[in-house]
Amino acid sequence: MSDARADDAGGAGDAGGAIAAGGAVAAGRAAAADTPAAAPRPTLAAVARRAGVSPSTASLAFNDSGPVAGATRDRILAAARELGYDGPDPRARSLRRGRSGIIGVVLEESLRDAFRDPMNVVMLDGIADVTGPSGNSLLLLTETAASRASLVEAPIDAVVLFGCSPSVDSKVEIVQRRGIPVVSIEGRPLPGVLDIALDNREATRALAEHLRTLGHERVALVTLELDRDRRRGILTGPRIDAATSFTALERVRGAQEVYPDVSGFATLGSTIEEGRIAGHALLADARARPTAVIAQSDLLAAGVIRAAVELGLEVPRDLSVVGFDGVRIDDPAAAGLTTMVQPALDKGRAAGRGVLELLAGGSPQPVSFTSAFRRGSTTAPPRQPRP
Amino acid sequence: MSDARADDAGGAGDAGGAIAAGGAVAAGRAAAADTPAAAPRPTLAAVARRAGVSPSTASLAFNDSGPVAGATRDRILAAARELGYDGPDPRARSLRRGRSGIIGVVLEESLRDAFRDPMNVVMLDGIADVTGPSGNSLLLLTETAASRASLVEAPIDAVVLFGCSPSVDSKVEIVQRRGIPVVSIEGRPLPGVLDIALDNREATRALAEHLRTLGHERVALVTLELDRDRRRGILTGPRIDAATSFTALERVRGAQEVYPDVSGFATLGSTIEEGRIAGHALLADARARPTAVIAQSDLLAAGVIRAAVELGLEVPRDLSVVGFDGVRIDDPAAAGLTTMVQPALDKGRAAGRGVLELLAGGSPQPVSFTSAFRRGSTTAPPRQPRP
DNA sequence: CTGAAAGCGCTTACAG
DNA sequence: CTGAAAGCGCTTACAG
Structure with a gap:
């Protein structure tokens, strides 16, 4: 089980070579190396x-x-x-008007990691859907050191937090003090922040209860990234206590409500490959094998199923697997997944509407979305031990 | 073959319900409905x-x-x-300094469509990599009517075009006249625009030659989205002539250099599902079946392979398939794809560097990247007809 | 329908 | 090391 990043999309590095082609000269600035503002544009x-x-x-x-x-x-x-x-000139106009038409979107991770999760992309689309028509655009801000500065120094009218950890809190405070409205999607509730919530805990509990009803006793969790540590590994009590990802934690809690002693495996994020790695870790030892796995996303679930298949297990006969999200996965192994379908697009739209209302001086109420149980063909009663 | 959008990630619509939870009140603006600037912040x-x-x-x-x-x-x-x-205040500062620290990224499609293509995400990450450390953030602009306005009205210091069609040309002109540097990735070369190119034509020709060398005569193309029409269908001459996507077109041309009369199927974009649909369209009729398919992306190739499997064909025995991109695909069917590996991250980084140099008043040279042939296990000589 | 005035909040030469 | 002055380019009440 490699510890390197699971997916290196683009795999560029050693791929092609760059060749500086001769000829063309760059964007309309002849020889103005010392004049920062090249051509004195008309006012x-x-x-x-x-x-x-x-x-x-x-x-x-x-x-x-x-x-x-x-x-x-x-x-x-x-x-x-x-x-x-x-x-x-947009800069002058925005100073004068006090509005820039820019909404900051704060993502917890690198752009690449964030957009690997289809839920984030769909939510972003939902925000753009709602805020775009009135002339707003989205500014991408990540939680890295460099863009922390941008969060404070960018001319943004409002901020949307994407499941951000407490580490942004201090910056968010500054932003709020500036009178910039803040909307948070699936974040730990923060004072003065408009909350767009998902029933992560209840939804996971419903999945766990489904498994319990089927008769499962030995259930394991495969979690999303729990914190910024970027460490995979067995899900331990201390690990849970140290978790900073509100969403992952809520889903853990939901499972614990049905299976108080549930253990499992913490991954680096929502990808099929991470799920596969977790699956192998949990299923390798036939004697300690769970009869069901609660994966915190559909992609993770797909990976677990793939691992099961690789180990010669049949789903759901030998192993039940549930996911989360309700995303259409391009993987045959995950077809018909039992999962909770969450309204990602609507969440994004609600966040967008919240931003717009806040910007208009209104006082929108927090919104709470619920997920819908979708029974697929990946869950069944556990096999009788040693038939 | 449904005409509806292939993938409805998030599948929200009918999923969960929204409930306005009572209680919390929004971001620090008490009752200032008529005062646009709520609290008079200190200066x-x-x-x-x-x-x-x-x-x-x-x-x-x-x-x-x-x-x-x-x-x-x-x-x-x-x-x-x-x-x-x-x-x-960032707004005042940016007026005074003439810089906002914001780089506009113009995407051809909706955010959701654009980010479904892993290459775009990786390129974006590359740009952020390079431009972020000096305090720049990326503003997402799409080619929709609404955000056309933003392209002109947003306080951006520079613009990066992501394989944009000529429809943005007029807006780009305005932006250029404003002295805003423009960098274009895989776009049709535009005067005064710094070009970051990929050898799409040559790379595809190399793939075609590989197939020709293996002995293939009946080869079909599965293309990326050719234009904004959002129509799937048989690849015809007029359809090609009307294409506005430079990248897709260049890849078609590369194939034509080896197979002048090559036909095929035009999809709505780079997804496994689109490839699957194309595959069924091309492979359904056993008598008119090609012996090899050149898919314009790895995702499309994976879909074609899946369709082939569904039709009872074996790859590469009954059908050879090549892709493009070199992305790690989470699909067993696409493991070991023969493809061209393109340096997506480096392309993004080069674009970022170009932006920085242009902003510094320099005159960077256009850059041209090459893709690397990667022979996988999805190509082989064609089967002898009726053995 | 048009204009004179004030000012959005800051930064930058330039003197001292 | 500090201050007075000018100005980035625009928009908005307010008069006329």
Whole structure:
């Protein structure tokens, strides 16, 4: 079981070589090595001057924000065309208006890790869905040291936290003190932060109860990343106590409500390969083998099933497996997974709506989403011991 | 073969219900429905006043950008603490400095579609890798009507185009006229735009030659999305002529260099499911069946292989399949794929470096990456007809 | 319908 | 080491 990162998508490193092709020269900056602002671009004031109007009127013309005579407008637009002016400078506008049209999205991990989880992508899409039409764009911020600075220094109007750990709390405080609204998806509830929650604990309990009803006694957990440590391994009490990932922890708790002494394996995140590694760790020893596995995501579940198959086990005859998310997985082994279907897109949309309401000065209520049990064909009663 | 979107990750829609939980109230804005800027946050000027220094000195203290006596600095910092001032307003700073620290990333499709392709995620990560350390963050912009506006109205210092179609050209022109550097990854070369290229045509030709050498005569293509039409279907001449996706088109051309009359199937994008659909379309009719398929991505290739298996064909005995990208695919069917490995992370990094150099006033040269042939176990000589 | 005035909050030469 | 001055480019009440 390698300790290296499981998936090296792109596997570039040693792949192709880069060749600096000769010829073309870069973006319209001839030889202005010492002039930071290359060509002195025209300003609204210049356009107004040329059109023979005041800057105020020119501004109105460009923003449709007041009554301007047709002829005047034409003159202004013509002047702009002649000068090569394409509209107000966003930086000045955002200072003046107090709004930048940018919403920061704080992800716990690297972009690559975050987007490997389809749930995150779908949620992001949901946020963009709702906030895009009013002219907002999303700024990607990760929890690394460098972008911590950006969280405080970026001109953002609002922030959405993606299941972030407490380590961002201090930065979030600063952001809040600045009057920037904060929305958190599946995070540990924070004061003054609009919470978009998922019933992780209850949903997992439902899965556990399903297994209990089927008669399973020896159940193991395969968890998402528990903390920033990036360590795989047996799920121990201390490990759980030290966990910083609220979502993973809630799901552990839900399982414990049915199986108080449940053990298992902690992975590095939601991928099939991680699930496979966990599966081998849990299933290798035939004598200590669980009869059912609660995986904290569908991808992990798919990996566990693959490991089971590799070990010659049949699902669900020899092993029951449940997942979480309800994502359509491109893996035959995971077809028909018993799982909880969570409304990821709706979660993203709710977060987006929350942002918009907060920005409008409203006081939106926290929202709580529930997952739906979907019984598939990966769970069955345990086989009688030594038939 | 359904015409609906192949993958509905999150499958939310009908999944869980939202319940507005009572209780908590949103981010520190009590009852300021009419005051856009809720709490009047302290400014640098206020801090300076309280500390008994000039704004200039206070600014220097906060930016470490000049010599400030230790005692003075302490006084300023203390005043800031008392007032709850956490640093300069990013909007004002960016107007004054002419830099926002934001790099726009323009994606051709919805976020969800774009991030379904692991290559895009890895490239994004590469850009962030290189640009993040100097305090830059990435702003996600898609080609939809709404965010076209953002491309022009967002306070971005530079733009990276992700294989964008000509439809963005006009907006890009405006951006360029503003003096904003533009870098394009695998795009149709545009004047004044720094080009980060991949040898799509040559790489595909190499794959085609590999098949030709093996003896294949009846070869079919499975392409990426050719245009914004979102239509699947047989790859026809007119369809190719109307294509707007430079990458897909270059890969078609590379295949044509070896198989001038090559036909095939156009998909909606790089997913296993799309490949599967294409595979069924191409392989269903045993009499018209190709002996080899050139899929324009590994994911598509995996889908084709799955379709082949479903039709009772054996790869590579009955059908050879090649992919593109060199991504590690979590699908047993695609293990050992013959493909071209492209350096996606390096492409992203090169784009990031290009942005940084352009921002520094330099004139970076275009960069051209090459893919590496990786022979797997999915290609073999064609079976003799009717043995 | 148009203009003069003020100011968003900061940073940067430039003097001292 | 510190301060006075100017200005980044725009928008918004407010008069007219």
